[in-house]
Amino acid sequence: MAKTPEPKRTIxxxxxxxxxxxxxxxxxxxxxxxxxxxxxxxxxxxTTIIPLPNVTAFQLSKIIDxxxxxxxxxxxxxxxxxxxxxFDEEFLKELEHDKLKELLHAANYLNVKEVLDxxxxxxxDLIQDKSVKFxxxxxxxxxxxxxxxxxxxxxxxxxxxxxxxxx
Amino acid sequence: xxxxxxEYDLFTNLPNEILGHIVSFLPNESSLETILLSTxxxxxxxxxxxxxxxxxDIIAVLATFLTHFDVLDPxxxxxxxxxxxxxxxxxxxxxxxxxxxxxxxSPWKKVTQIQYELQFKLNKEHIxxxxxxxxxxxxxxxxxxxxxxxxxxxxxxxxxxxxxEKLVIIECSGLQSLSIDSKSKLHSLTIIDNxxxxxxxxxxxxxxxxxFRGPLCWIWPEYHFNLxxxxxxxxxxxxxxxxxxxxxxxxxxxxKNSEVLSLCEWTFEDLYMNQSQ
Numbered sequence: 001m002a003k004t005p006e007p008k009r010t011i012x013x014x015x016x017x018x019x020x021x022x023x024x025x026x027x028x029x030x031x032x033x034x035x036x037x038x039x040x041x042x043x044x045x046x047t048t049i050i051p052l053p054n055v056t057a058f059q060l061s062k063i064i065d066x067x068x069x070x071x072x073x074x075x076x077x078x079x080x081x082x083x084x085x086x087f088d089e090e091f092l093k094e095l096e097h098d099k100l101k102e103l104l105h106a107a108n109y110l111n112v113k114e115v116l117d118x119x120x121x122x123x124x125d126l127i128q129d130k131s132v133k134f135x136x137x138x139x140x141x142x143x144x145x146x147x148x149x150x151x152x153x154x155x156x157x158x159x160x161x162x163x164x165x166x167x
Numbered sequence: 168x169x170x171x172x173x174e175y176d177l178f179t180n181l182p183n184e185i186l187g188h189i190v191s192f193l194p195n196e197s198s199l200e201t202i203l204l205s206t207x208x209x210x211x212x213x214x215x216x217x218x219x220x221x222x223x224d225i226i227a228v229l230a231t232f233l234t235h236f237d238v239l240d241p242x243x244x245x246x247x248x249x250x251x252x253x254x255x256x257x258x259x260x261x262x263x264x265x266x267x268x269x270x271x272x273s274p275w276k277k278v279t280q281i282q283y284e285l286q287f288k289l290n291k292e293h294i295x296x297x298x299x300x301x302x303x304x305x306x307x308x309x310x311x312x313x314x315x316x317x318x319x320x321x322x323x324x325x326x327x328x329x330x331x332e333k334l335v336i337i338e339c340s341g342l343q344s345l346s347i348d349s350k351s352k353l354h355s356l357t358i359i360d361n362x363x364x365x366x367x368x369x370x371x372x373x374x375x376x377x378x379f380r381g382p383l384c385w386i387w388p389e390y391h392f393n394l395x396x397x398x399x400x401x402x403x404x405x406x407x408x409x410x411x412x413x414x415x416x417x418x419x420x421x422x423k424n425s426e427v428l429s430l431c432e433w434t435f436e437d438l439y440m441n442q443s444q
Binding site for chain 2: 135139150
């Protein structure tokens with residue numbers, strides 16, 4: 001008896017650099033952008049390769065790593081909190097600021113809520129208690145206030161900053 | 168520098184929702200500081216809801232506005248409310264972190280100055296409406312530029328804030344008499360630049376911090392209470408010519424045991440030393 005070949009169970013994603021990366025449907029599902037591809041009628045899982053021109057192989061694999069770890073650890077008991085925390089810390093430690101920002105972009109493009117939340121939290125942790133100058137530099141924000149405008153915003157918000165420590 | 172350009176593009180390309188998301192993870196006492204980054208961030212923070220109605224609607228509109236504001240995600244809903252009522256009158260309410268609210272009645276058109284009085288009763292038995300939400304408790308209120316046209320509205324707003332701990336009253340022109348009655352929560356009161364103020368009645372037994380700037384007026388502290396910090400700036404002199412040094416005795420009793428007391432020179436020489444002799 002001839003066995004019908006196992007239907008292909010993974011989704012093929014092609015980052016802008018490097019080779020196609022296969023992910024399980026469960027992981028792909030968490031990426032809203034991919035999910036909308038899959039739901040499209042013309043999508044055939046066996047042959048279609050989803051191109052991701054805005055995401056590098058590095059970013060994609062980082063996101064997949066994160067999702068893999070977290071979806072696996074969810075299935076286990078709740079005493080995994082410690083190791084999850086450790087994983088998250090390690091995950092961020094390997095990322096320089098620039099990489100972190102790029103990854104945020106990729107996560108936003110792929111629309112992965114879990115990773116987005118995690119990265120937004122990481123950015124918030126990095127900029128909190130930092131000076132305006134530092135945060136501008138971090139975000140690459142160009143200060144487009146005129147001197148008068150900046151004075152005005154400080155003056156009209158003096159009441160709101162009362163009791164908040166100066167940086 | 169090419170690298171800078173890439174960075175610039177990276178963050179300018181991020182949608183506002185992501186910026187809002189990052190802000191939601193910042194501690195709420197410092198998240199507003201991102202308003203200083205650039206005009207884009209300012210515009211995110213300065214989005215305002217505009218509503219029209221009558222003076223009677225104001226409590227309900229304000230209550231809805233406060234209910235919608237999400238302290239944990241402050242860019243999700245505007246923190247400013249612009250309410251137009253009674254033809255040309257506008258009130259601007261702005262929320263800031265830690266239960267702060269600024270209510271600004273600055274008129275858009277020139278208003279004839281007519282004298283008026285304000286009475287704030289911050290005790291539970293006086294609460295008429297119970298529509299202010301429990302999700303956003305106003306503990307600090309800045310009240311700015313009230314005039315005779317808006318005094319009733321201002322009184323009814325303030326009198327509904329039973330959780331008020333700090334009250335700041337700024338630049339209310341025409342305000343002649345102010346009376347504040349709070350027996351439980353109010354511990355900080357700041358009265359600044361209300362140039363026509365002549366009488367101030369304080370029934371505020373829990374008051375710890377009192378700051379006053381403007382012409383010297385009659386101050387009637389109803390009960391004897393001890394302040395821990397008092398700052399009285401009467402640099403502009405007395406508000407009327409028939410002010411006697413004995414008129415200041417009740418205030419002296421209230422301030423003289425303060426841990427920190429700031430007075431300007433003439434007040435110290437003419438009123439404080441006089442009484443001590």
